[in-house]
Amino acid sequence: MDKKIVQAVLERSKGLCEVCYAPGAELHHIIYGKGKRKQHETVESVALLCWDCHRGTYGVHGREGRELDLELKRKLQHEYWKQGYSWESIREMMGGKLY
Numbered sequence: 161m162d163k164k165i166v167q168a169v170l171e172r173s174k175g176l177c178e179v180c181y182a183p184g185a186e187l188h189h190i191i192y193g194k195g196k197r198k199q200h201e202t203v204e205s206v207a208l209l210c211w212d213c214h215r216g217t218y219g220v221h222g223r224e225g226r227e228l229d230l231e232l233k234r235k236l237q238h239e240y241w242k243q244g245y246s247w248e249s250i251r252e253m254m255g256g257k258l259y
């Protein structure tokens with residue numbers, strides 16, 4: 161992962177999980193897979209999470225994590241929208257679809 165992105169995410173989160181504010185443990189790519197990670201990697205698309213919010217049962221990668229995963233994706237596309245991107249570019253940045 162780009163060092164500047166890591167640095168910016170750690171500063172934004174102050175080292176805390178960006179979902180529950182427990183001490184952060186792992187960086188998560190809100191948009192992942194599809195082999196286009198680099199292209200979609202922005203400061204906004206990476207979140208610092210605690211282990212539970214990342215890999216626990218209700219964590220983004222967990223068995224019951226679909227809701228949190230969607231929530232992070234919706235927040236991300238809203239953030240891009242606030243920054244003034246068109247929905248067409250946002251769709252592209254979200255990996256080809258909107259959430």
Ligand SMILES: [Zn+2]
Nearest residue numbers: 177180210213
């Ligand atoms: Zn958490």
Ligand SMILES: [Zn+2]
Nearest residue numbers: 187188189221
């Ligand atoms: Zn992850």
